[in-house]
Amino acid sequence: MTPFRPSRLALAALPLLLAACAVQRPPAQAPAPTPAGWHAPVPHQGSVADLARWWEQHADPLLGELVRDAQALSPTVAQAGAQLAQARAQQVAARAALLPALDAQANASRGFNEQVGGIATVAQAGLQAGWEIDLFGRNAAVEDAARERLAGARAQWHEARVSVAAEVALQYSGWHHCMRQLAVAQADARSRGETARLAQESERAGFTAPATAALATASHADALGRAAQQRLQCEIDVKTLVALTGRTEPALRAQLAAAPPLRPQDALFAIGSLPAQTLAQRPDVYAAEREVAAASAEVGDAQAQRLPRVTLSGSIGRGLVRSGGVEVTSNTWSIGPVAVTLPLFDGGRRAAQVDAARARYDSAVQRYHAQVRQAVGEVEQALVRLDSTAGRSADARRAADGYRRSFEATQARWTAGMASLVELEDARRTQLASETALVALEQERMAAWIALYRAAGGGWSEAAPTP
Template sequence: QDLQGAVARVEQARAVARIGKADLLPTLELNPSYDHFQRSSSSFGGSGTFTGDIFAVPLDLSYEVDLWGKIRRSFESASAEAQASLSAYHTVLLTLTADVARVYFALRTLDVETDILRQTIALRQEAFELVQRRLEGGVVSQLDLARAKTELASAEAELTDVQRRRAELENALAVLCGQTASEFHFEAKPVTLTPPRLPRGLTSRVLERRPDVAQAERQVAAANARIGVAQAAYFPVVRLTGSGGFQSAKFDSLFETDSRVWSLGPSISLPIFAGGRNAAQVRAVKAEYAATVAAYRQQVLQAFQEVEDALANLRWRAEQAQIHVRIVESAREAASISRVRYEQGLVNYLEVVDAERSRLEAERGAKQILNQQLASTILFIKALGGGWD
């Protein structure tokens, strides 16, 4: 809905710009008329009254000569506003795209977590049953059974929480896609995603593609053009008006050669006194221009900050990912060693189950870090305005 609203605002701004462009051209109107009148003869030195008819089919022309650039500057302002509205639309589109990607990757990460938690529950169920058998054999105490039961219930609770969060993300994705949550379903699919490789040596010119920066720059251009419009109010307005057509007292002879009429001439409107309105208007638009320049500079500074923040985030996430890679490798090695030791009869099966549980927890933590990496990558791409190509 936000995107549709942005599209409507673009169309509105473009229509306003077309109106401004039309002001550069003359207007031509056909105004047919009929008058039945009664007039006093005393106006002509006589007495009494007389009646008559007038049929007219004139073609009226009006054109404002843009000597001082008021109309051109007004059109420039409207065009810049239309371009700013288009950039605002791209800002909404970029934000929507980033949100969809972020929610999608988070949802897929939860699918992977769900798969890992189900494996964890299976292992803890197996451990619980093993402890229960050992309790019956008098090898362990009731405390060991309670601990095994607690770990199993804890894993089941975590799975329920992950499923709840996935449902919320699926509903959010439905809204972002413009659909009702009840009619939207995204099939669970555990997939392993890899963050894209980022280019090196990006220059500040990449920020020029950011739609919010482009929007602020176009608003500066629009405000600058409005200064010219306000200053033109000090100068006279010159118009050319003309009319040509047919006029007759009888309809039968309306379109005869002798019924042709025409007129053509200029008119000048010179401002003499406006109570300080024009000067105040110029000061107002100049202040508006200064405000848009400040807003543009602030937008550029914010863009640089967002890029630097995103880069810093990516660096830290990459380091965390490397640490978790080592954690997963160590956990897998420990699980492998425990299985070998169990097969050799050196340890009991509980040690194997515990090692497998640690491995699954390490893999789950690595997937969570991967999701954070993907989210940081999305923020970085968004900060660049949608990419770097």
């Protein structure tokens, strides 16, 4: 009869023990349902430019230069770059934990030595190695989390650059349209001024009542006030561009004055007709997805901390003893010990860490789903605005042309004495409103294109270069 041996039983049960201790992570992917297609029309008419560099397709190179300057100075981009560098360093540290550690040691002393019975010089030098055997994947989980967060930090750096580009393009477009509104206001003020002059001359000749001349003078003053207010807005736009780009104001004013007019286009770039294709270009969605994977790895790390840890150490060295002109050297080396650390009681601390890691994972999944919903909503809203402005543009141009012709005809009748000043001012007011609305509609359309550029991720891809 074979005697009972506990050591053999323990070895036989070891695979079952390791299987029972295996770390079970939650899924690293959290699928978020996306619609099968956009509910708003996708603008693909006409020639389209690359989404990532759509501003370079314009005949105006100044916009691209302003975008690059703003990205270089943006504190948001700088902060994202610092977070990227931090994530890269954390990944290097996490990867190093999977490798053995090697330290050099050296010491020397002189004094009475009992072994030689006299004064002696003793020196030692050696290498000490240590390695934690990642039996349950704890260090690998930490490295996985660091790698995923590094990928997310890269995407967030690109997102910061896209945001700055959109902000500069919006301000630049706003300045161009502000100047067009100023030109409309100034032309209206000149027209009213000429009317006021003629009315005053007619009053002095006795052909026009004082109340009529006063109405013309008040109308001219009102137009001058509107033009001054519009000029103030344009000045604010210039100073905002100065703050964004860091350029000197005199130089920027000269460059803006030499820039060609910014005309609206039917199509600036194309986006994917399928929502999944477009959302794949959103760096914030990608970063949220990477955070889910990182949180999943951290659950594995927290679970592995409840399991045994195995470390192996070793050393190699050389010693020297010198006394009375006699020198003795020796070599030493050792492998081990193999240390096993088994958590027994911690008051529930490690179990609580697992629960906290799972809660962080659930939170990351919810944030990812919310980010996807927000991305879909932003793209849909930008598409709806584009479609609306496209449908209103033709009507707005026809209205502006019609009201302009109506005002010119009324002005001719007033000059000939066949229309009252009240009729003239009413036609002028309608014409001014239609021209102002036309410029505002073109600005709204350009803003919708810029919003779509930002909502579609700015043409970012996972393979995009980073600093």
